[in-house]
Amino acid sequence: MTYCVGLLLDAGMVLLSDTRTNAGLDNIATYRKMFTFEEPGERVITILTAGSLSVTQTTIARLTEAIEDPEASAQSSIMLAPTLLQVAEIIGATLAGVRQEIDHKMNASKVSTAASMIVAGQRKGGAMRMFLIYPEGNFIEATEDTPFLQIGEHKYGKPILDRVVSRDTSLEDAQKAVLLSMDSTLRSNLSVGMPLDLAVIESDACQVTSRRRIEAKDPDFARMSEAWSNALRDGFSQIRLAE
């Protein structure tokens, strides 16, 4: 399982992913689920992935190949596509195509080849945009009203986001919010696991402005997690059932 979340705020975009992959309970491994393509100052695209590892890896590999192709065009390369909407369309088409190929091979077995992605990006002169791409290649976009997108095991970590995140949330608070959202998910679902990848893309920077890998023993994360537990318990103990 996986949990990835992206926030689209006035101040920038904040992205967080876990790294645990499992194929059965005894085959657990760590794989990066956050991929960045950038030409600093000109264009930045960060992709978060969830679902079938063979599908997401092949999709990322194809996207990379298309960028590196000497004959790359605006129709094939996400680094040349004129708008972020067209970037999302290229990624959606690639994802759906790979899935279809692999589905065909897997026909007999009942293994799921579904995979979804969050795509966050900005090109110079354009707006920051964030998309959630479904396994079939169609997508939705984060808006004023819904400033966050989640993929994978998203329910445990949604209540905290619903309560504290809005478009004007600061980048610092946004990082806290995604980390605490992840913390709730880690506690409730063993198949989501450390380390974590956290990236911040400041508005109009057109590059990843901060990137951090958070290991299992990260002291800041442990302290935040502990402080949040204490805040919840204290808050809980102060609430009365009836007046």
Next chain:
Amino acid sequence: MTYCVGLLLDAGMVLLSDTRTNAGLDNIATYRKMFTFEEPGERVITILTAGSLSVTQTTIARLTEAIEDPEASAQSSIMLAPTLLQVAEIIGATLAGVRQEIDHKMNASKVSTAASMIVAGQRKGGAMRMFLIYPEGNFIEATEDTPFLQIGEHKYGKPILDRVVSRDTSLEDAQKAVLLSMDSTLRSNLSVGMPLDLAVIESDACQVTSRRRIEAKDPDFARMSEAWSNALRDGFSQIRLAE
């Protein structure tokens, strides 16, 4: 959708269910999902239901009919079965049987007939026991290590339970915990809705010791919900991202 939760504590059992049922987005209704069978002081059984309404209603109707049957036996009536385990077995068999019948009729359509139940009970001289009955009729039981069971839309409300509930939680704190767990679910999923049914069965009382229907405008619930939001926001604002 539905959210029901039951806590099995040293001090007693606390049960909460919502009442929203929908068949398509434009056919939303309120149905009780908590059913109590009791002979006060001798035996109490409370059932919470989730899933296909036609399956759960028919199951409850059959269980009731079996109790009222003049030829009711320890094998057919949950009020006569010698142990709570056998109560769970009767309910499981009834649920699976009803589902099979209805499945048979629904063959062509792809409507899900899955339904699950939480069964909480105690008979005089026995221990309190709580079971989660799966659509196929098999079940699991709440234990020392896992003092709560959930059915329906359970993920949004799990983090708070994971943090504050243990076997020695007081009945007052337990009621707070299930209500705040429901509050998180209501905020994150529109298909779970008020009013709520809350029941407390104190240890060895062998009857429901308190029962409360919480309407949409219940002032105590609104105040708790508000206090919890504030506690979360205050706690959140006091946490620092790094030392």
